[in-house]
Amino acid sequence: MTQCMGQWQLELFFKRKQELQDKILPFLRQNNLTRLNITNKNRKDDLLQSVATIYDGLPEARLCVHYALKWNSKGSPEATLKAFQDFCQQLAQYKGASVLLVSGTRPGKSDSVQALQMLKNHSHPPTCNVPVAVAFNPYFPDQADFEREKHRLESKLQTGMVDSIYLQNGNDLQRLREGLSFIQQTKGSKSSVQVLGSVFLPSKKLLAQMKFRPWNGVFLSKDFLSSVEKAEEITVQILSVYAQHGVLPLLESNIQKVDELRHALDLFKQGSSHASSSGNSTS
Template sequence: MSSIPVSWRLELFFKSKKELQERVVPFLKENSITRVNLTNKTKEDQLLECCRIITSAVPSAQICVHYSLKWNYNQSVEQSFQAFADFCATLSEDKQSSMLLVSGGGKKRKLDSVEALQRAAACENIRAAPPIYVAFNPYFPSKADAAEERKRLTRKLDTGLVRGIYLQMGTDMEKLEQGLDFLKDVSRNQHGNPIDLFGSVFLPTKRLLAQMRFRPWNGVFLSEEYLSSVDRARAITTDILAMYSQHGVVPLVESNICTTQELRQCLDLLEARP
């Protein structure tokens, strides 16, 4: 396969460390993929161990490790925050790793991403942690929910700890453009440095569209037009990628890419322009 462009990231999908070692890591090595995201979707996820497995096989890997405060909640706010601080300290040993800090879906715990960052701002050891990124969803249909999302992001940025922002996947182009304009206004950290921006996209397939129609992901707002066919979904994705490019947003592919054919389709989509 031809050389892989560096201006995108791939979210990894696997159900066990064995699958990570036997299927995912060889695929990354074979295709020279180094910029990956490691998700946190259950209490049992062994994030640091999985990170070590990847970096030991792919030393140049730049891993963004997702950390869910919901799944890592431990009895009390204080114990949960200490677990977060310990995780930051361990992850900081890998100078190429970063963290996406999220509250987690559903009802928020007493320690959410805003509270954790505000507490962390007073801790010198966490200030020396790897780059910390946060999530932002510009697609909420409700004006009240959209206003609350912007308020929460502003509070996160005010801590001075946020180095980057990951945008949720969605299909409302007007809301995306408004969200990107908002980020342009607010996304500078306390040192005056611009914030790195990343944006989610899917590789449209019949299976993905069926899943999103009948069991959509929490907080992912997809139009009927997008869900109507793979061709329409690809066309809308191309428009999203074009807007990402205009605003300096690095795409994060949130689809299970595990074959050479799927990777080729993914790269063709990333390289397409309307």
């Protein structure tokens, strides 16, 4: 496969540097996959080593590095912020690199809103050396939680430090549309703020995992979890909403085979076609 359709991001799944070098990077090169994300799942993650390995093997990469304040806390908000700024300064040497700043836990001592506000107030001019993304979860079932999440996003955007917004995974289409409408109203004239939205490639393994050990903050309906076929149908609907609102998909599935990649691209194509046929495309 020499060319992939449209703009979208792929989240990478690996545990060791050797796996990244020997298995994942060859697959990425073979399929011209350059828009990538890597996550920060624990304190032992050597993010900069992973970044260096990716750019050594794929210099044309456009990589977003997830940075969880929970796993990078230095004991005080000030020290934690300094560590984040130092990280961004080192990340800036890689062309096309950006950072997704997340709390990684319930808001508290290490909180993304507080970090951005401190960055704005204590840096002259405010800078992180690389583009900064933030997360937004539009899928909270409880209205109070949803309103709290909207307020947090509003506070993040008000700092002027945000270049892009990543939507959490979920499948409530009404909540998704409400969240996207809120983003549009809140960012206002800041049209340069890009929105990206998470999506799964449904599989039996994924559905089993999400039934019995769901990811924190990911809300999936019984309908979605009932079968791969139903999950794919709903995924196409989500991708259609993304296409209508100019949201770039982030594929949060472990894609390491060509047939999996082709299947994902087919779902993307179906979502785009569904959006076009609805007559509501806003590209």
